[in-house]
Amino acid sequence: MKYTRFEKARIIGARALQISMGAPTLLKIPKGMIAPIDIAMLEFKEDAIPITVKRVEGN
Amino acid sequence: MDKKTTPKKTKNKKDKKKVDTKKSLKTTKKIAKKEKKQIKKKEYKKEVKEIKKQTKKTTLKKAKEEKVKKKGKIEKKKEEEKEEEETKIMVPPPAKKDEPEEYKKLRTEIKKILDDRFLPGSVIDEIIIKVLNEKALEKKLKIIIDRAFEHYYKNIIDPAEACGIVGAQSIGEPGTQMTMRTFHYAGVAEINVTLGLPRLIEIVDARSIPSTPMMNIYLREAYRINSDLAKKVANQIEITKLNSIADIETDLTNLTIKIKTNKTTLDNKNISIDEIVDSIKKIRGIDVKVEKDSIKVVLDEPSYKKLLDINETLKDLKVKGIDGIKRIFIRKEPNEGYVIYSEGSNLEKVLEIIGVDPYRTTTNDIQAVSRVLGIEAARNMIIEEAYNTLSEQGLNVDRRHIMLVADVMTTDGIIRAIGRHGVSKEKESVLSRAAFEITVSHLLQAARRGEIDKLGGVAENIIVGQPVNLGTGAVELVMKKGKKK
Numbered sequence: 005m006k007y008t009r010f011e012k013a014r015i016i017g018a019r020a021l022q023i024s025m026g027a028p029t030l031l032k033i034p035k036g037m038i039a040p041i042d043i044a045m046l047e048f049k050e051d052a053i054p055i056t057v058k059r060v061e062g063n
Numbered sequence: 064m065d066k067k068t069t070p071k072k073t074k075n076k077k078d079k080k081k082v083d084t085k086k087s088l089k090t091t092k093k094i095a096k097k098e099k100k101q102i103k104k105k106e107y108k109k110e111v112k113e114i115k116k117q118t119k120k121t122t123l124k125k126a127k128e129e130k131v132k133k134k135g136k137i138e139k140k141k142e143e144e145k146e147e148e149e150t151k152i153m154v155p156p157p158a159k160k161d162e163p164e165e166y167k168k169l170r171t172e173i174k175k176i177l178d179d180r181f182l183p184g185s186v187i188d189e190i191i192i193k194v195l196n197e198k199a200l201e202k203k204l205k206i207i208i209d210r211a212f213e214h215y216y217k218n219i220i221d222p223a224e225a226c227g228i229v230g231a232q233s234i235g236e237p238g239t240q241m242t243m244r245t246f247h248y249a250g251v252a253e254i255n256v257t258l259g260l261p262r263l264i265e266i267v268d269a270r271s272i273p274s275t276p277m278m279n280i281y282l283r284e285a286y287r288i289n290s291d292l293a294k295k296v297a298n299q300i301e302i303t304k305l306n307s308i309a310d311i312e313t314d315l316t317n318l319t320i321k322i323k324t325n326k327t328t329l330d331n332k333n334i335s336i337d338e339i340v341d342s343i344k345k346i347r348g349i350d351v352k353v354e355k356d357s358i359k360v361v362l363d364e365p366s367y368k369k370l371l372d373i374n375e376t377l378k379d380l381k382v383k384g385i386d387g388i389k390r391i392f393i394r395k396e397p398n399e400g401y402v403i404y405s406e407g408s409n410l411e412k413v414l415e416i417i418g419v420d421p422y423r424t425t426t427n428d429i430q431a432v433s434r435v436l437g438i439e440a441a442r443n444m445i446i447e448e449a450y451n452t453l454s455e456q457g458l459n460v461d462r463r464h465i466m467l468v469a470d471v472m473t474t475d476g477i478i479r480a481i482g483r484h485g486v487s488k489e490k491e492s493v494l495s496r497a498a499f500e501i502t503v504s505h506l507l508q509a510a511r512r513g514e515i516d517k518l519g520g521v522a523e524n525i526i527v528g529q530p531v532n533l534g535t536g537a538v539e540l541v542m543k544k545g546k547k548k
Contacts, residue, residue, distance in 0.1 A: 008221040014538040054543040059222075 011057045012048065019053045020044035030054075166191055176208045186211055223537035227471075230464035237458035238263065255406075256427075262452045266445060269472065269480040271430050276387070276408035281423040287400035293393055296418040297403050298333050301391040302384035305339065305377055308332060309358075313374050318367070320360040320374060334383055342382050349373060385412040410435045430478060438473050445469040445478075492516050494523040 007015070023029065024040040030052040033043055047053050162170075169191050190207060194200045200207065220226060241260040257265065257275045265273055280300065286292040305311070310323040322343075324336060340358060343351050348369070352359040360377070362369060387409040396402050405413075410431040414421045426432060427448060433441035446462065446469045453460045471486060472479055479485035487499045493509035493516050509516075518524055521531050530536035 008223070010221060010223050010535045011538050014535045014540060017535070018540055055540050056543050058539040058541045060539070 007057070015053060015055050015057070016041065016044045016048050018055060019047060165195060169194060172204065173208060176205050177212070180212055182208075182212055182215060186215065223534050225533045226467060230467045233464045234453075234460055234468065237453065237460055240458065241456050258452055259456055263449060266429065266449050266452070267468070267472075267481045269429070269478045269485060273408075273427050273429075276406075276426065276428050278388070278403075278405040278408045278410070278413060278426045279424065280403040280405060280413060281399075281420040282401060282403070283418055283420045286418040287402070287420075290393075290395075290401060292418065293401035293403070295333060296416060297391050297393050298383065299416050300385050300388055300403065300405065300413060302386065302388055303332055303334065303382045305342075305380040305382050308334065308382065309339070311374065311377055313370060315367075315370075318362055318365045318370055320370065320377065322358040322360065322377070324356055324358070326356060332383070339382055342380060343377070346373060346376060346380075385409050385416075388413070433473075433478050438476050438478075441478055442469045442473040445472060490520075492518075492520050492523050494518075494526050495520050498522040498526065 020040040020043070023043050029043055030047055031050055033046070037043055037046070044053070170187070173187055173190065190211060194204065194207070238260065241263070255275055256262075256277055257273065261274070280296075281287070282293055282296060286296055305322070308324065308328050310325075312321045312323065313319075314321060322339070324339065329336070336353060336356075336358065340351055340353060343349075343358065343360065348363050350361045350363060352361065360373065362373070387407045388405045389407040390405065392404045393401055394404065408426040408428045408431060410424075410426045410428065411434070413419055413424065414435065425444075429441055429444050429448065432444045446465050449465045449468065450460070450462055453465075468481065472481065475489075479489065481487075483500065487496070490496050490499075493505060493514050497505040497509075499522075516523055518527060518529070519532065521533065524531045524536075
């Protein structure tokens with residue numbers, strides 16, 4: 005499934021919040037990558053985040 | 064008529080009689096109307112014939128007499144038949160231009176390639192034209208279509224996009240640059256039309272009558288080529304007051320009014336004296352006598368004051384034409400023939416006139432369009448008018464922003480204004496209405512009625528302190544099921 009830009013932002017945001025609060029990362033993170041948002045984006049790129057969206061039919 | 068009413072014998076006899084008389088009255092009225100229309104048609108047929116005959120005659124003279132006479136008769140008969148067919152079908156729909164074979168072929172091919180995928184018609188049309196121009200592209204058709212599809216879906220708007228806000232800003236920002244030079248003379252004709260910001264406000268406010276109503280009246284095949292016929296149609300449309308075609312003189316000694324008509328002006332306007340008399344007779348308390356070229360009006364009861372009164376009404380008496388249409392200009396347009404431009408608008412009546420092409424005639428009175436042609440037509444008119452007023456000022460606003468505005472205005476089946484009196488007033492949500500205007504009274508009334516707010520819109524959610532149901536806020540996250548790495 006392709007995500008819209010809003011969905012992508014929301015998923016990465018949610019995951020970054022988890023990471024920032026101390027959640028273990030799901031991938032091997034390269035050294036020096038500290039920012040939770042960067043990590044979340046990497047995880048998203050690798051399709052490692054166990055989160056999707058529930059789409060509602062319009063109206 | 065009687066047969067229809069007889070089955071309902073359950074009602075009282077009196078009632079039935081009443082119904083009968085009413086119905087018969089209606090039918091007689093209808094019949095009278097029909098007859099009038101038919102007479103009108105016949106008159107027009109005659110006129111068309113006469114003009115054609117005249118042109119025929121002049122051409123006939125040039126050729127040899129006897130042979131041509133025979134031929135001419137046959138041709139005339141044929142033409143008469145043709146004309147009869149033309150008038151029988153009141154207004155034939157515009158002939159659809161058939162696509163050339165190549166286009167059709169390509170179109171079916173594209174459809175095959177697209178399969179279930181969707182591409183808008185305008186994109187397909189563009190591809191067809193491009194491909195037909197460059198034959199080399201035909202082999203790459205599949206790649207082209209795939210690319211077009213890809214690009215189309217890349218650029219299509221995402222769900223949950225705040226398209227309304229984007230649209231409002233996209234129209235609003237160029238709107239600030241609109242000049243104050245608001246009046247403009249449309250084309251060569253000296254018709255004054257409101258344009259620019261006032262016109263845009265007028266469209267969006269859904270005014271019942273535009274400040275400068277205007278019509279472009281296109282004519283049907285035979286009428287738009289022949290200047291005489293075009294003039295005749297124009298004469299039927301333009302309002303003609305008695306004052307402008309005749310001299311009205313009051314005879315104070317005899318307490319009579321004499322209306323002297325001028326034959327040439329009457330002929331020019333194609334009005335007969337009988338028509339004038341008919342319209343004068345509608346005034347009460349007078350008697351009309353026709354004397355050659357003049358009309359004598361005698362009061363039933365001699366009174367000086369009444370004479371002056373009637374003199375005033377006579378001056379302003381409508382002899383011919385359509386109410387609301389003030390001035391008319393006929394212009395010859397390239398590739399079109401004669402087109403009538405009018406100051407003032409009355410779509411209902413103009414469309415009834417024989418010779419007017421109802422498929423192309425337009426007015427800038429959007430409410431009239433909605434009344435006569437329906438809400439879809441009104442939506443198109445809003446888009447067209449708003450787009451034209453903006454682009455006329457050199458502002459390029461994307462059509463789709465305006466389409467959104469038009470959609471909001473017309474979704475209910477009636478035209479609603481944007482703002483206080485229309486859209487904002489009829490919002491479902493209490494909080495949204497309260498946020499707009501007169502907060503306290505809206506909240507009070509809502510409390511009295513026990514209204515429920517579903518918190519669907521932007522304003523409500525902001526008031527409550529929730530994320531707005533737009534963009535990122537509209538996304539609902541769930542855990543991915545199964546599949547662990």
